[in-house]
Amino acid sequence: SCLRGLDAAPGPAGGERERRLRRDLAHFSAIAAVVAAGAGIPFSTRLTARAGILALPSLGALHTARSGDVPVDVTCTEGRLVLRQADAPDVTVHLESGVGAWSGALAWTPAHALPGLTPTAPPLPLDDLDPYRELPDGPGHGDLRTPLALDDAERKRWLQAWSGTALALRAGGAQRLAEAGALLRCLVPLETPPDVGTGRGSCSATRREAFGALLSSTPPDPVTLAATLVHELQHAKLAALSDLVTLHRAGPAARYFAPWRADPRPYDGLLQGTYSHLALAAFHQRRALVGGLPDRDWAWAQHARYRAQVGAALPALVGSPDLTVRGRRFVDEMAATHERMAEHPAPRGHVARAQAYVAAARTLWTRRHASALPPSNG
Incomplete structure (x- = not known):
């Protein structure tokens, strides 16, 4: 939907459609972060949690301490992510092979997967x-x-x-x-x-x-x-x-x-x-x-x-x-x-x-x- 929004006729500056488009496009940063983490590339970046949830596709989701759109600083090193937000403890997420990532923090919900349809199929x-x-x-x-x-x-x-x-x-x-x-x-x-x-x-x-x-x-x-x-x-x-x-x-x-x-x-x-x-x-x-x-x-x-x-x-x-x-x-x-x-x-x-x-x-x-x-x- 956000890619279609790029082709739409421009609306009023600062309008609801522009805000939604910016928020949607920001999700591509989360996708890029997941890809980099999966490839073992160290990085530090700032992502935006949408409506209090930072979704990292195939890994899981962070529930932020505050509602609304919340900035979250993400650092990736040695197979783990550290998610940092204001007024809340850091959340450390341990990367795993396949779908899902583990954390002991209650604010983190791991992604789930079903077993492969056949013995050789991925989850x-x-x-x-x-x-x-x-x-x-x-x-x-x-x-x-x-x-x-x-x-x-x-x-x-x-x-x-x-x-x-x-x-x-x-x-x-x-x-x-x-x-x-x-x-x-x-x-x-x-x-x-x-x-x-x-x-x-x-x-x-x-x-x-x-x-x-x-x-x-x-x-x-x-x-x-x-x-x-x-x-x-x-x-x-x-x-x-x-x-x-x-x-x-x-x-x-x-x-x-x-x-x-x-x-x-x-x-x-x-x-x-x-x-x-x-x-x-x-x-x-x-x-x-x-x-x-x-x-x-x-x-x-x-x-x-x-x-x-x-x-x-x-x-x-x-x-x-x-x-x-x-x-x-x-x-x-x-x-x-x-x-x-x-x-x-x-x-x-x-x-x-x-x-x-x-x-x-x-x-x-x-x-x-x-x-x-x-x-x-x-």
Whole structure:
């Protein structure tokens, strides 16, 4: 956000936007200090704690004695940082390999990480400290909750779910585990919405401007977390691809039916959602085909629903005149992938219930948004 601010039209000198931009740009000094410390370069510098917190990415955060923006002098020598502020004891932070840094001071909160997804993978940051994990106006994803500061109990729940995620991903296809290992760089905890309940529900998101970071509420179990990774990494991949090539020239008008949403979607939103749901359909189908899976029936039900939802959305995507040549090839391959899933169909009962679910969703959506429904969307 601060880099975008450099391109914005200049505002009044000393105005709120200028103050926010200066504070945001000051965070780059903290990043530079972390890089220098990690490289073993001795230095002394002055940083600024934002709203009483000096966040040092991948190391931790200092809670200052005073609120507001507080200057903090930082010295790095021989594998340790000394953080000095007015009217407070010095805080000595001992650097460690990987994520996190240790200090005996109560004012210091170390960064936390989950074990590597595979035995050879590096630890994965579980970031509940960085001030830029939340944009000024909140997550910006509708019903998602704000980023969450974890306590020990929440961290334990994350670790319990994470410990079985690699196995759950592998059951859904070896490429799922490889993909998560290659693309995932950071997990950002979110508050759990009150309407999620106690089952396998969760909320999650990705940001185009933070490739490799994934926001998620505390996952109830490894399979849910694995499915979240599959879902959100699809969004990240498609966002990256869309930055490289033009797939379509459709406008932003929200007028398409998506069975997983109550509101009309723009073409790009429909493409994103269909792509991620297609991956979920494939993920659960692969899991359902694994012999002896305890929740095999549930996996079939999930597959049937996601596949039915994708089937309802594909006609609008395939029939669009706004696709480019590359976009046409991309969407046609999505349709072919959807068709190939019929080689291993779900039990008829699950298919019937999934089709009824999508039909009911379409009927309700049409009643609410009849004027928005385009002819190509049925």
